[in-house]
Amino acid sequence: xxxxxxxxxxxxxxxxxxxxxxxxxxxxxxxxxxxxxxxxxxxxxxxxxxxxxxxxxxxxxxxxxxxxxxxxxxxxxxxxxxxxxxxxxxxxxxxxxxxxxxxxxxxxxxxxxxxxxxxxxxxxxxxxxxxxxxxxxxxxxxxxxxxxxxxxxxxxxxxxxxxxxxxxxxxxxxxxxxxxxxxxxxxxxxxxxxxxxxxxxxxxxxxxxxxxxxxxxxxxxxxxxxxxxxxxxxxxxxxxxxxxxxxxxxxxxxxxxxxxxxxxxxxxxxxxxxxxxxxxxxxxxxxxxxxxxxxxxxxxxxxxxxxxxxxxxxxxxxxxxxxxxxxxxxxxxxxxxxxxxxxxxxxxxxxxxxxxxxxxxxxxxxxxxxxxxxxxxxxxxxxxxxxxxxxxxxxxxxxxxxxxxxxxxxxxxxxxxxxxxxxxxxxxxxxxxxxxxxxxxxxxxxxxxxxxxxxxxxxxxxxxxxxxxxxxxxxxxxxxxxxxxxxxxxxxxxxxxxxxxxxxxxxxxxxxxxxxxxxxxxxxxxxxxxxxxxxxxxxxxxxxxxxxxxxxxxxxxxxxxxxxxxxxxxxxxxxxxxxxxxxxxxxxxxxxxxxxxxxxxxxxxxxxxxxxxxxxxxxxxxxxxxxxxxxxxxxxxxxxxxxxxxxxxxxxxxxxxxxxxxxxxxxxxxxxxxxxxxxxxxxxxxxxxxxxxxxxxxxxxxxxxxxxxxxxxxxxxxxxxxxxxxxxxxxxxxxxxxxxxxxxxxxxxxxxxxxxxxxxxxxxxxxxxxxxxxxxxxxxxxxxxxxxxxx
Amino acid sequence: xxxxxxxxxxxxxxxxxxxxxxxxxxxxxxxxxxxxxxxxxxxxxxxxxxxxxxxxxxxxxxxxxxxxxxxxxxxxxxxxxxxxxxxxxxxxxxxxxxxxxxxxxxxxxxxxxxxxxxxxxxxxxxxxxxxxxxxxxxxxxxxxxxxxxxxxxxxxxx
Numbered sequence: 001x002x003x004x005x006x007x008x009x010x011x012x013x014x015x016x017x018x019x020x021x022x023x024x025x026x027x028x029x030x031x032x033x034x035x036x037x038x039x040x041x042x043x044x045x046x047x048x049x050x051x052x053x054x055x056x057x058x059x060x061x062x063x064x065x066x067x068x069x070x071x072x073x074x075x076x077x078x079x080x081x082x083x084x085x086x087x088x089x090x091x092x093x094x095x096x097x098x099x100x101x102x103x104x105x106x107x108x109x110x111x112x113x114x115x116x117x118x119x120x121x122x123x124x125x126x127x128x129x130x131x132x133x134x135x136x137x138x139x140x141x142x143x144x145x146x147x148x149x150x151x152x153x154x155x156x157x158x159x160x161x162x163x164x165x166x167x168x169x170x171x172x173x174x175x176x177x178x179x180x181x182x183x184x185x186x187x188x189x190x191x192x193x194x195x196x197x198x199x200x201x202x203x204x205x206x207x208x209x210x211x212x213x214x215x216x217x218x219x220x221x222x223x224x225x226x227x228x229x230x231x232x233x234x235x236x237x238x239x240x241x242x243x244x245x246x247x248x249x250x251x252x253x254x255x256x257x258x259x260x261x262x263x264x265x266x267x268x269x270x271x272x273x274x275x276x277x278x279x280x281x282x283x284x285x286x287x288x289x290x291x292x293x294x295x296x297x298x299x300x301x302x303x304x305x306x307x308x309x310x311x312x313x314x315x316x317x318x319x320x321x322x323x324x325x326x327x328x329x330x331x332x333x334x335x336x337x338x339x340x341x342x343x344x345x346x347x348x349x350x351x352x353x354x355x356x357x358x359x360x361x362x363x364x365x366x367x368x369x370x371x372x373x374x375x376x377x378x379x380x381x382x383x384x385x386x387x388x389x390x391x392x393x394x395x396x397x398x399x400x401x402x403x404x405x406x407x408x409x410x411x412x413x414x415x416x417x418x419x420x421x422x423x424x425x426x427x428x429x430x431x432x433x434x435x436x437x438x439x440x441x442x443x444x445x446x447x448x449x450x451x452x453x454x455x456x457x458x459x460x461x462x463x464x465x466x467x468x469x470x471x472x473x474x475x476x477x478x479x480x481x482x483x484x485x486x487x488x489x490x491x492x493x494x495x496x497x498x499x500x501x502x503x504x505x506x507x508x509x510x511x512x513x514x515x516x517x518x519x520x521x522x523x524x525x526x527x528x529x530x531x532x533x534x535x536x537x538x539x540x541x542x543x544x545x546x547x548x549x550x551x552x553x554x555x556x557x558x559x560x561x562x563x564x565x566x567x568x569x570x571x572x573x574x575x576x577x578x579x580x581x582x583x584x585x586x587x588x589x590x591x592x593x594x595x596x597x598x599x600x601x602x603x604x605x606x607x608x609x610x611x612x613x614x615x616x617x618x619x620x621x622x623x624x625x626x627x628x629x630x631x632x633x634x635x636x637x638x639x640x641x642x643x644x645x646x647x648x649x650x651x652x653x654x655x656x657x658x659x660x661x662x663x664x665x666x667x668x669x670x671x672x673x674x675x676x677x678x679x680x681x682x683x684x685x686x687x688x689x690x691x692x693x694x695x696x697x698x699x700x701x702x703x704x705x706x707x708x709x710x711x712x713x714x715x716x717x718x719x720x721x722x723x724x725x726x727x728x729x730x731x732x733x734x735x736x737x738x739x740x741x742x743x744x745x746x747x748x749x750x751x752x753x754x755x756x757x758x759x760x761x762x763x764x765x766x767x768x769x770x771x772x773x774x775x776x777x778x779x780x781x782x783x784x785x786x787x788x789x790x791x
Numbered sequence: 792x793x794x795x796x797x798x799x800x801x802x803x804x805x806x807x808x809x810x811x812x813x814x815x816x817x818x819x820x821x822x823x824x825x826x827x828x829x830x831x832x833x834x835x836x837x838x839x840x841x842x843x844x845x846x847x848x849x850x851x852x853x854x855x856x857x858x859x860x861x862x863x864x865x866x867x868x869x870x871x872x873x874x875x876x877x878x879x880x881x882x883x884x885x886x887x888x889x890x891x892x893x894x895x896x897x898x899x900x901x902x903x904x905x906x907x908x909x910x911x912x913x914x915x916x917x918x919x920x921x922x923x924x925x926x927x928x929x930x931x932x933x934x935x936x937x938x939x940x941x942x943x944x945x946x947x948x949x
Contacts, residue, residue: 016884019892020876020899022826022866029825122811202830202838202893202927254828254893255927287831509891509928679887679933686930710835710925718931719918748930 006522010675027206032280039124041114043106046140046364046703063123070103083335084480093165096156098328107327110292140703155362164360169342177355180316184307188390196299196697203254204285209274224250226546233263253508297371299324316353330369340375346416384754433665438645458763464751468743469554471634486633487556488542493626495612497605504544505556525591550743562630640742642666646755655785669742684748690716692756800868817855826866837924840897847904866896888937890928
């Protein structure tokens with residue numbers, strides 16, 4: 001074990017030093033000589049026909065360098081959807097073009113239709129206000145059910161419908177599921193809304209484009225979770241340039257949560273403008289623009305039914321969901337409500353029959369895409385709410401009904417009725433751990449104490465599972481993915497023995513620079529401080545798919561491990577030569593290559609030096625140098641899972657919910673850095689509590705966003721949340737990746753919302769308000785009070 | 792344009808500023824102190840908190856000219872004179888009180904101001920004081936823990 005941080009240690013984060021001293025380097029902190037500033041003019045109406053855009057007055061304003069509109073981009077391609085979904089009838093989804101800047105029509109409030117570039121941002125903003133756009137406002141399509149019913153008022157006229165697709169999963173199972181419902185002794189039905197959320201990474205989106213007229217090379221500094229994906233989309237799909245003429249750099253990025261996976265039109269627009277004026281062009285979103293134009297999350301309306309025996313054994317599950325995709329298809333918007341949602345509807349349970357129907361709907365609202373958890377929180381919320389309701393209807397204890405139906409350890413590998421193969425797990429272990437840590441046995445005592453204070457205490461549980469590290473590429477290709485889902489790493493051992501690791505994963509808060517170094521150090525038996533992690537720059541790193549879906553460690557970490565294996569293998573060859581032994585006799589341990597059974601050895605540093613100063617080296621059979629790249633395409637998803645408990649106190653006079661305790665017992669497989677894993681769970685739970693109690697994205701019937709600032713959109717703040725109890729000591733290592741890891745980034749956001757709402761319902765039920773069967777998120781004081789009082 | 796003078800992180804600075812230039816913009820663009828971050832446009836997020844004459848101030852909510860003559864401290868001025876992390880900065884690292892780092896400068900400046908006013912704040916006091924600083928990454932757990940640890944208090948185990 002290396003002295004300064006190998007696998008399993010809570011090594012403190014090296015990146016913190018720069019963040020704590022103001023030396024982080026985010027996109028807006030980078031300034032290029034001669035840079036100009038862009039301001040986007042955005043639609044004030046949700047649906048409108050663009051009749052004309054007169055830029056002449058604006059062009060004559062001080063400092064204005066150029067103004068571009070949708071007309072300037074008609075020769076470019078559209079920003080594509082990354083996943084082709086077929087409807088139940090076999091028809092491919094509707095895929096209207098998403099232009100760089102709106103052209104012909106504006107389709108949501110905030111849809112950008114012109115860009116002003118000026119010497120200063122103030123000048124660009126002033127000039128944008130002087131553009132005269134003649135836009136005829138049309139009736140807005142906002143409500144999903146109405147959008148489907150109306151074939152005359154369309155978001156995209158050319159596709160003839162507001163439905164993107166009507167997906168069934170698995171369609172062949174539908175008849176059997178329906179039959180099971182017909183014969184079921186008990187059916188629990190619940191209609192619910194999974195509220196639309198606005199991701200709100202604290203760093204707003206930003207882009208700085210540079211163009212070299214001498215070489216024709218473009219460079220884009222941007223807020224990206226996946227710089228290679230951005231380069232591919234911009235170069236190959238939108239702007240039509242060779243990929244090797246574009247470098248994308250995602251420097252320090254201030255949070256993503258999904259919203260910075262996607263390519264947005266502003267990025268192509270600033271690149272085009274940089275070429276047009278032959279100067280660097282910077283754009284930084286104002287927070288208002290983030291609210292209006294970042295891809296939103298969730299926004300499902302679901303009817304879920306659970307068929308059971310009288311004693312609560314699950315027989316079949318069936319859902320119908322309307323999923324909002326907003327005005328345009330964002331890159332993963334079609335995968336999120338389908339393959340990241342429908343395939344998870346078995347949850348951790350042995351329900352034998354499951355059928356999922358999802359209709360995706362275009363509306364005149366901001367595009368909706370993957371947001372922390374992406375489809376899996378929607379699946380978990382639906383399942384865990386209907387299970388909770390079923391238990392109440394049947395008079396079975398909340399924990400008992402779950403234990404009765406959870407898969408047992410002897411059932412793995414387990415093929416679900418929705419097409420996944422869970423490789424391993426122990427859901428009883430996490431239930432037991434949660435039961436102990438949350439002191440479920442002491443709940444009644446705490447409830448009685450709350451009651452004395454006039455408060456209604458409730459206990460909510462949830463069990464969850466997710467599929468991370470989406471893969472393998474050939475399978476997802478069959479299912480409609482238009483990209484591969486491998487990742488890559490290059491391990492470069494420098495002549496002096498220190499190491500640079502170039503990874504396709506991108507860190508925007510996850511601490512990769514620390515934890516990846518721990519892993520490489522452990523494998524090589526060297527100090528973590530001699531390993532440097534390089535990420536975020538397409539000119540330095542191998543082609544990788546970036547960070548989202550809790551995939552970095554399971555996929556990029558595995559690639560790194562495989563690259564280090566190659567380094568060790570080559571090191572053995574070099575050592576064999578230097579030690580005059582057979583390669584088979586060389587052992588590598590604790591940073592030393594030795595001849596088995598002897599004291600003859602060479603240190604890792606000596607081998608590295610020899611590789612670059614190959615004087616005593618087998619040059620006839622072996623290339624010099626010590627640098628290896630590995631690409632890793634996982635054989636399967638990973639399946640982290642856990643059990644959560646939430647305790648709340650509800651004030652019956654005001655409807656205010658206070659979370660008094662929140663407990664997470666998770667199985668993430670092997671844990672590389674417990675401190676970082678704890679932090680990931682804390683953050684996810686914080687976001688989940690935000691969804692459950694606070695965050696609401698409201699559009700009015702005209703498609704105006706009513707929650708477009710921090711004055712209106714209730715972000716969780718320090719005094720909205722408690723200290724959390726988190727545990728990840730239940731470990732069933734992933735069976736198919738070299739580290740045995742599963743992923744932890746989304747867990748908290750997946751497992752927590754149903755636990756919170758189950759707790760609120762429990763509090764009201766125990767408090768005698770037995771008419772309250774469900775409250776939609778966010779369970780704001782107004783909603784809870786109304787639920788109590790609308791008996 | 793008006794000549795504006797102030798002390799920033801112990802050094803006197805003077806520059807011509809427009810009336811509409813916010814202190815946050817002046818620090819970032821005028822002085823290149825990009826540790827002060829802009830996370831919103833409604834003075835809600837707190838990423839831009841600095842100290843003006845020892846008090847925590849959202850630097851997006853005052854004009855540069857409004858702090859004429861003042862003593863301003865930013866995150867770049869928080870480390871010890873030898874460059875090592877100050878106690879509060881070290882507590883944030885020790886307790887994993889930051890992830891993406893974007894809200895961190897404001898969070899550290901607010902926390903330092905709290906501890907200057909109240910050396911031994913309760914959990915409730917810490918949470919209440921930090922209400923004006925939004926973090927999307929940490930769920931606040933480790934931030935509150937860091938602030939309480941700085942004041943020598945026991946904090947909950949995981």
